[in-house]
Amino acid sequence: MYERLPEQNYIQQLSVDCVIFGYQDRQLKVLVSKLNFAGDFYGLPSGFIYQEEDIDQAAHRVLQYRTGIADIYLQQFHVFGKAARKNQEFLDQLIALNPDLERKDQDDHAIYRWFARRFVSIGFYALADMTKVKLGKSEIDESIRWYDITELPPMILDHREITECALEALRHDLDQKLNAFNLLPDTFTIKDVQKLYETIFDRTFVRSNFQKKILDLNVLERIGKKFTGAANKAPYLYRFKQ
Amino acid sequence: MYERLPEQNYIQQLSVDCVIFGYQDRQLKVLVSKLNFAGDFYGLPSGFIYQEEDIDQAAHRVLQYRTGIADIYLQQFHVFGKAARKNQEFLDQLIALNPDLERKDQDDHAIYRWFARRFVSIGFYALADMTKVKLGKSEIDESIRWYDITELPPMILDHREITECALEALRHDLDQKLNAFNLLPDTFTIKDVQKLYETIFDRTFVRSNFQKKILDLNVLERIGKKFTGAANKAPYLYRFKQ
DNA sequence: TCAAAAGTGTTTAGTATACACCCATGT
DNA sequence: ACATGGGTGTATACTAAACACTTTTGA
Numbered sequence: 001m002y003e004r005l006p007e008q009n010y011i012q013q014l015s016v017d018c019v020i021f022g023y024q025d026r027q028l029k030v031l032v033s034k035l036n037f038a039g040d041f042y043g044l045p046s047g048f049i050y051q052e053e054d055i056d057q058a059a060h061r062v063l064q065y066r067t068g069i070a071d072i073y074l075q076q077f078h079v080f081g082k083a084a085r086k087n088q089e090f091l092d093q094l095i096a097l098n099p100d101l102e103r104k105d106q107d108d109h110a111i112y113r114w115f116a117r118r119f120v121s122i123g124f125y126a127l128a129d130m131t132k133v134k135l136g137k138s139e140i141d142e143s144i145r146w147y148d149i150t151e152l153p154p155m156i157l158d159h160r161e162i163t164e165c166a167l168e169a170l171r172h173d174l175d176q177k178l179n180a181f182n183l184l185p186d187t188f189t190i191k192d193v194q195k196l197y198e199t200i201f202d203r204t205f206v207r208s209n210f211q212k213k214i215l216d217l218n219v220l221e222r223i224g225k226k227f228t229g230a231a232n233k234a235p236y237l238y239r240f241k242q
Numbered sequence: 243m244y245e246r247l248p249e250q251n252y253i254q255q256l257s258v259d260c261v262i263f264g265y266q267d268r269q270l271k272v273l274v275s276k277l278n279f280a281g282d283f284y285g286l287p288s289g290f291i292y293q294e295e296d297i298d299q300a301a302h303r304v305l306q307y308r309t310g311i312a313d314i315y316l317q318q319f320h321v322f323g324k325a326a327r328k329n330q331e332f333l334d335q336l337i338a339l340n341p342d343l344e345r346k347d348q349d350d351h352a353i354y355r356w357f358a359r360r361f362v363s364i365g366f367y368a369l370a371d372m373t374k375v376k377l378g379k380s381e382i383d384e385s386i387r388w389y390d391i392t393e394l395p396p397m398i399l400d401h402r403e404i405t406e407c408a409l410e411a412l413r414h415d416l417d418q419k420l421n422a423f424n425l426l427p428d429t430f431t432i433k434d435v436q437k438l439y440e441t442i443f444d445r446t447f448v449r450s451n452f453q454k455k456i457l458d459l460n461v462l463e464r465i466g467k468k469f470t471g472a473a474n475k476a477p478y479l480y481r482f483k484q
Numbered sequence: 485t486c487a488a489a490a491g492t493g494t495t496t497a498g499t500a501t502a503c504a505c506c507c508a509t510g511t
Numbered sequence: 512a513c514a515t516g517g518g519t520g521t522a523t524a525c526t527a528a529a530c531a532c533t534t535t536t537g538a
Binding site: 011012013014049051052053054055057076078079082083118120122 | 254297299323359364
Binding site: 189190191207208211212231232233234235236 | 486487488489490491492493
């Protein structure tokens with residue numbers, strides 16, 4: 001794949017970086033790729049944009065590779081476009097640890113020149129129902145896995161900053177867009193929702209009031225009870241309307 | 243300028259479109275350029291990004307040309323990146339009306355090829371104090387002037403849609419960012435602020451309550467009275483703190 | 485019957501809206 | 512003095528927060 005990069009009909013110097021959020025065990029997760037090179041290089045799932053492709057199609061393509069989900073919730077949130085935003089430094093480290101790369105790239109260093117330039121990156125965040133995700137890697141990934149957002153590995157470039165910016169955007173959008181339900185399975189309890197909100201906002205809510213507030217939104221449909229086997233009242237299961 | 247475009251060290255297929263808002267006579271204005279060609283082509287002030295330039299520097303450059311203001315309020319709000327977003331159609335109209343263009347562009351139609359490709363555009367909106375603006379045109383503008391947002395001329399490409407998206411973003415940001423004061427002169431009355439808000443949100447507010455709400459924000463500093471000569475109480479003048 | 489947790493109600497506080505009143509200004 | 516519009520206070524309605532009470536479940 002790398003060999004073909006410069007010839008692929010991509011828009012030059014423009015990339016798409018995806019912060020894919022998941023939620024499990026009351027923790028917010030982010031999907032991080034370990035790059036398929038010697039050395040511990042981690043990064044957000046990224047991609048380039050074909051000439052015949054909308055930018056959000058490109059983002060969807062990046063997501064589908066990694067999560068297997070086609071209709072994932074996706075939201076453009078910021079463009080990272082500093083002049084100094086270059087792969088140069090990272091590339092040099094990479095080549096130092098992967099000397100064979102330089103040999104393969106004989107063709108006047110076409111790949112190196114592709115990557116070494118400045119890139120403007122469009123940041124997207126995605127919300128995935130982790131129960132539906134089937135992790136899959138693209139050729140560029142050695143492995144790919146979920147990291148707790150509080151325990152992210154060091155990442156290349158400004159991917160850490162992009163992640164933080166995505167979390168801010170998610171928090172900001174939540175009030176209006178109710179998109180958080182995309183992080184939950186199809187059915188869930190109010191408590192699940194509350195724990196999700198508490199995780200995202202890193203604060204607690206009063207149980208009874210939270211319940212009222214969420215139900216007053218009139219976006220949930222009660223569909224049955226969840227008998228856990230525990231010695232307490234079984235909570236109702238809800239589904240997101242429409 | 244057009245002759246040099248392809249050789250200029252710009253990022254390819256990436257542009258910056260600026261929706262510059264102004265406010266006067268209780269009307270929200272947008273700065274629109276009439277392109278320097280035969281035919282009535284109107285568009286938002288746009289530009290390309292130099293390799294050594296941050297994207298917001300590029301936007302500032304576009305703004306400074308047109309408004310003369312260096313420290314204008316600027317906010318990135320959306321990326322327009324449909325694959326179908328191409329100048330092609332507009333270019334063909336343009337060339338039909340400006341046959342000399344084709345002759346000038348002998349060099350294997352380098353300029354045509356530059357422009358005819360798909361462009362991804364980063365939308366910025368700017369808030370300008372119209373009393374400080376000294377309108378100036380770049381080489382690409384035949385003329386440039388303020389249009390009432392309700393009376394925009396037909397514009398090329400998706401510039402109309404970009405403008406509407408910018409207005410939405412402005413409304414959305416207003417609650418949190420208090421950036422509306424950038425549209426007013428240094429000193430103003432509460433009534434000025436109210437009329438501005440009413441214009442932006444296209445609705446009315448109750449005078450006394452609006453006054454309280456704005457003053458309770460604690461961002462205004464009272465500095466004197468404005469004697470208008472009218473037979474009524476002189477309103478206080480305020481200044482935005484910091 | 486008891487503990488645990490869900491669901492609902494009730495009280496209180498805070499904020500937003502509607503409206504009334506007083507104040508300053510120039511004719 | 513008075514018409515005009517600015518500034519402030521007050522009563523009301525609405526919403527959010529705190530907390531208490533009831534219900535359900537399995538041991």
